[in-house]
Every structure is written in C-alpha cells, then in structure tokens.
Amino acid sequence: MNRLKYDVCVIGCGPAGFAAAMRSYDFGNHVCIIEGNRIGGAGVADGALSSKTMWELSKDFSIANKIDRGYRASNISVDYEKVRDNVFAAVREKEYQIRSQIETFSKKEGSDKSVTLIEGWGSFSLNKSVLVTKHDGEVVEIIADNFIIASGSHPRKHPLLEVDGEMIINSNHILKLKKFPREILIVGAGIVGCEFATIFAEFGQTKVHLLDSQERVIPFEDNDVSDYAAKMLENIGVSIYHTASLRSIKKHDTHIDVTLDYKDSHTEVISVDTILVSIGRVPSFKRLGLENVGIELTQNGLICTDEECLVNSNIYAAGDISGHNALVNVAEMEGRFAAKAIESKIKFPLRYRNMSTIMFFNPEISSVGLNEKECQKAKIAYKVVFYKHALVSRAITMRETEGFFKMIVTDEENPKVLGMRAAGPQSAASIMYIVTLMDHNIRLGDIMKTVHPHPSMTEGIQECIRTLLGKSIFKPEAFPQYISFKSWKPEEQ
16 A cells, blocks of 8 residues: 655645645645545535526526616526536636646645645544545555544435435535426525525526425524515515425426425425425535544534644544534635644634625625624624615615615624624625724724715715714614614613
8 A cells, every 4th residue: 555644634625625735835734635526625516606606697697687777688598508507617617726726736856845636535544544545446545744624514414305316406416407497495494595596586497485494584693684585585586485394295207296384284285396405514524434533523413623623633623524604714714723723823713703604695695793683692782773775875876775784783882893784785895894893893983984985885884883873964763764773781671
C-alpha cells in the first residue's frame, strides 16, 4: 500500500473543507484534500449554488412575463433541459475554479507548501491514519499531523416516503429531472422547501403544492415575516397546506395519490406526479470509520467539537458535520477557524450571533440577529419598527414595493441593533450594512451620522432608524398601513 505523509489532511472538499485546506496552505503546510463525490460538495453541485442559479433563472423568466410595466414580451417559452444546462454550466464553472486553484498549488519539486487532491472515499484506521479507496480501486494510506473532518451532509430521509429519484425525489435529484413536473408536492415548508416552491412556481409550468405541518411556513421567524412569505408564495400560485401531515401515498404509473390529515381532523386527497422531500439535512459520517479513532456521535448524530473545532487529539471538524447552521458561510468560517486552531493562531472565538442569511423566496428575505420571538424568550426589552418599501423611493422606481425592512433594537435612549429582517430587492446588500454595525456595537445615534445616497434601498433602513429615534421624515401616524412601531418589556407579560 502506498503511504503518503502530509501536515494536514482534510476529509471533504465542500465549502468547509476547501476553505480549511486553503487556510492551512496559507500557514505553510503540505495539505491533502480527500473527496469521494463532487468537488465543491453540496454547496456547489446539489445545494446553494445550483439551487440559487435556478432561482435566478426563474426570477428572470417571471420578470420577462410581467405585463404591468408598460411593455409586453411575446412568445416566451422555457425548456427544462436548457434551464438545467445553464445550471450545470454554473456548477462546472465553480468546480473548475476550485480545481484550478488546487492544481496551481499542487506539490512541485522543492515546494515548501502545497495542496493535493485525492479523489476517493476516506476512512480512519486504528493508527489514526486515513485509508483512501480511490475511484479506480487503489487504496492509499494518508498520514498527517492533523486532520479536519468536513464531510458535509445529505438530505434527511422521510419515514413514509422512499426516494426513487424519479417520482419521489430530494434536492439531489432536481437536476436529474428531464422536464418540469406537471404538479409537484413539496414536503417541508422550511427555507429550502419554500425556495423550491418559489422556483417551480416562478417558471409557471408546474402547479406547486407545499405541505406545511405547522400553522405557518418558516415557523422560526416572527409571525409577520412568516405570513408575508406565505402571502408571496400564494401570490405566485403556490397552494399551502397548513397544519397538514402526510398519512399515505399510492403510486400509479403516471401520478401519485397523496392523503393528507389536518389537525382539525378532516382529510384531503390530492394528485401529483412528483413529490420533493425537503425536510432538512443530516451529517454524512458512515464512511469515516469514526469508531476506529474513538469518536462517538451525539444523540442527534453530530460530531461534538469544542470552542476551537477540536474533536479529540489531532482531529478537528467543521461544517455541517459539526451541527451548526447548515450554511455555506458558516461552513467556510468554521473550516478557516479549524485551520487557525491547528496553528494556535486564534485571535477571537467563533461568533455565530450576527451570521446573516438569505431566504430565496419571491422576493428574497434576508435576516441577521434576533427576532421578536427570540427576544421575548430571552426576556430582552426591545423596540421594533416595520417599514414597507411602498415608501422607499428606490423601490418605487423599480416598481417593487411589496418588500419591507424590520429592525429590532434595545429599549434604551441610544439603542443598539438586536436584529433585522429585510424582504425585497437588494435585501442581502442592504442588511450587510446593519451586520457591520452590529459587529462593532455601534449605536443608532452614531449611525445617524451616515448620509445615504438617493435613491437607494438603504434609505429605507435610514428611515427605520429615524423612526426608532422619533426623527423620521415619513411618520407612522400618517402612514399606518406602511409603518408600524412598538416596544416590548418582559414585565408587560
């Protein structure tokens, strides 16, 4: 057996693994990356990049079909295979960027640091090395001073639905479809389920049914945000089945009969030709041989790490496998952090508090920090303003006035921002302005010094701040349908 020695071995070349490998390279190490599936992991091939490419294409198609802007396009059609080809092109583009960088830094004669990619499945052996079974059947042993597990995750199985990749699918099979489904049932009304509901509805070729076992979609958000998301989904033709659970299905040659039970005891039967299971993801660890190095999983099937991503001895873990938010930006942050921990170069601890996210609905919703539910649970007094885009000049010029800004701040004379939600055009770019302020603990009085360009979406944030300080140009009293303001204190409950 061929034995290869490296300073750092990274298992997985997804967002966490690639980020960890490149940061380890920065520190002067010879790094080995082991990847058994697709370069880039779910963050590229069957996850964030591919689904967001589909979302962008569906949004463009939907805009092209608008008839309320003084112009009308004719003879617009869409072909699923051509859409799929565009998504494949985006995936390949990112995959080959990653490959190109790895090859750029591959080990050369006399090099004092390098990155080597070995394609195959890696498993820990009893002597704390990793045995890699390459795709051609060859087995090599990787010996390293330190290891970083970044093996990612895969779609969670549904107890009643056996995925066949054709009629019953998960997110891994979206790009394997040959045409738009006639009718699709999406099981799961979390972020990913709502995103795929948006994508298929925006293309206008599929009747979309969304199964929501709770009273509201994205139930972890405040009710006003959840209700807004549901309304926008319904506006593009999505049928949402709230408080419904799946009792059974019956597959036929051309369709599937689905029986749904509701909390109020009534039952409904619908017919679809495709079911998409979207109930979250679970860590991928079965091939890792963790038992050989004394690593036990938590009750939730996660690898337990300390504050420096350390599992035990010289083994670290980052990304979905460690159980924090399954987001590309979180995975990259943890991967880079693990690489720094190996070198004892940690300057400040991991911070998940102000991690911003985007929900790709129609329109997109971005979030950072606490919402009202979380503030009330933690008994934090707060003030909150909800400001609709109908009053934002840039949104008016774009003819996109359905969005909003919602800002939550501490209940004091010169408050700090606790959290924000933004829906509509440029929501992610807008919210990053607030993220920076939160990271630096800047108070609203200091934010007022900034003059925003006109017309811009961030002027809506500026007016939120002014409203919270009682200095707004547009007043809640004059526009109660567009601006709402309230405060909450624990003792009021």
